[in-house]
Amino acid sequence: MRLTPEAGRPVALGSIDLFDPDLLASGDPHSVWDVMRSEAPLHRQVLPDGRVFWSVTRYEDVCRVLGDHRAFTSERGTVFTQLGADDIAAGKLLTSTDPPRHTEVRRAIGGRLTARAVAHWQDLVRRAVVRFLEPALDGGCWDLAERAQQLPLIIAGSLLGIPESDWEKLVQLTGMVTAPSDPMFGLGSEAATLAIAHHEIFDYLSDLVRRRRSAGTGGDSLLDHLMTVRAGAGPLPDEEVVYDSYSLILGANATTPHTLSGIVLTLVEWPEQCDKVRADPSLIPSMVEEGLRWTSAACNFMRYATVDTRLTGGTVPAGEAVVAWIASANRDESQFTDPHTFDVTRGENRHVAFGFGPHYCIGAPLARMTARIFFEELFRLFWSIEIDGEPQHLRSNFIAGMTHLPVVTRKRAQV
Template sequence: MRITGMSDLSIADVARVDLDRVDLFDSELYVSGDPHLVWAAMRARAPLHRQVLPDGRAFWSVTRYQDACRVLGNHREFTSEQGSLLSQLGHGDAAAGKMLVATDPPRHTELRMPLRRLFSGHAISMSEKRIRQAVRSALRPARETEVWDVAQQVAMLPMAVAGALMGIPEQDWSDLVRWTAMATAPEDSEYLVASSGATLAIAHHELFEYFSREVRVRVGTEGDDVIRHLMRMPVGDSTLTRDEVVVNCYSVLLGANATTPHTIAGTVLALMENGDQFRVAYKDPAIVPTLVEEGLRWTSAASSFLRHAVDTIELGGGQVEPGDAVAVWVGSANRDESVFADPYCFDANRADNRHIAFGFGPHYCLGASVARLTLRIFFEEFIQLIKEIEPAGPPRHLKSNFVAGLTHLPVRTLIRTDATKPRDWPGR
């Protein structure tokens, strides 16, 4: 999905968008079009917008910040149990009531509470050293060559945390990264096998088989990884079935792999497009935490989520009926001009940044602490190492209406002359 801004677009461009012809479902829009222009027009002229697909399926879209928070935040009005992704429109969700992201409270609370300890800031801080090593390994090409691909280098990074949290051996990480990429963007030619349906089916089969095996070998064994924790944690007055454990493993892995690398690549691209901001960070590494938050807002890697209305509800100046699908465009909410000052300006020092890149309400990202830590460490190391950066070719956007990402980001970099080789540099 295209993630650059529309800083040079005028009110006239926004007014020219023909909202009757807008196709937010078509993932090609996010490769060769500019959804930010479309979203700006929708926020201004159609904050509740309805689209009917050629096969008769239909969905509403909300693009304003307040409406996005209302839909994501209120499970009594908008359920997650009929599919939480646009790709599930009209199909429902077989994992409803089993998988965290596809379950409403109170069952959702029962599932989520016992997991919180494993994902808390304290538990995650134990991973700091491991993440730093993985980041240094990802940045290694910058020390060895001038031209390298940021998106490719960081694709494996979340496994350093998710893999360790879940107790998954390192030799399996690259397969898992490939299968989650196939599951996230089955239409993208980079991952396509025969057809998008076949790609998705293969990815799901491999991932579910993998986690079923991992669950089988752990039966009766001790340990504190996420998989064992899911297997034995009390949920209500029982424990999870094996199927429930497997779908939640899938959810955690997808949550980590589908988002963190794209946030890094999107932020690096923004720093190249806004060289002054790169120099601001270069001169003052203390701004990394605000740079990270701005990168999260700017890229909004998890770009859309789906909910279904459970009642007749007034929303965005219109009305939705029970059973209607409502897509929430997080990438749009995070550029809402009524909430963010100068929203198309990438500001590494942005003070008031209430972005909803990690969602809002009961399903607020479980991995937010670990994602923030990974991003902070990446940009600390990046700024400490890189002196100059420029594009070495066009970026390639992910073909997806769900994840705003980059599959390739070729860059040319020069490193600081004072960038010493860290003592724990991999391969030393």
């Protein structure tokens, strides 16, 4: 996704198609959202097949829609790509469940993913990152965005206890779910791609849980934890163990690689900001926060209104879908000074890249730690990063990212 709006680009809101994956892949969405925030903060679009959705683009409205589960349910689906298709996992998949069940399950899983808990995995994450970066030490051109897709599973796969031989297959299947119309992932129509991917992932995870049960649990992986933890009145049923493992894999895979490659591209485009961080690596955590705001890989999440609900730009009728554009909220001028400036020293960075409210990203501490370690190691191993070809953007109306980013990285003499 183009991360800096083109100055003075005319925007005709009446003809903008926010559902079109090419808006993120090759358009200039920030120019569109800038105009929407000021002129049409509550925007309605009807697709040619009759499906309707509303869009909110202001920080305040995005927080309201994501945070108010009574007025905006997650139980009819939260992924824009699947607009209008009722969610068969409602009430079973963490992301598609409202409180109070959501609170019970979240509490059961969340204890293993707090900042304090994930700090124990720091060495594992560092080893995975170094293993990931080492092949680039030869100085040749390599595709950072394509390779980065493997990284979250090297980490989440180890944590969940998924055999390494299956990681690559899961990377491909989760890519099919998040970007079914991208040439790298699509298999015929979007619907067919989604159906095949869902079927194969659930088959795989159900089989893994079955085999683990018959071998006897007792291990220390996150999957063992899910299989033994109590949520509410009883243990998590195996069906929910499968769904929640799916949520964790998808949550990690769909976003982390695009955040990392997006920040790398941004550092090349803003060299004076990159120099600041190289000169003072203690800025890496604040650079990561600014990078999360700037790239907003989870570009939007969807909800359905349960009652007629008033937002800043008007009223959303009960029953209709509302898309909360996180990437736009993260550039809202009422919340961020100079929102279209990438500033690694930005203070008070209350971005919503990890969402807001009850569904706030449960993997945020792990994602933050992974990104911090990734940039610590990148700067330690290499003294320069150059782009060596055209970046290829992901064709998705949900996730903003890249499928290809050819780079040349030059290693430090002492490495």
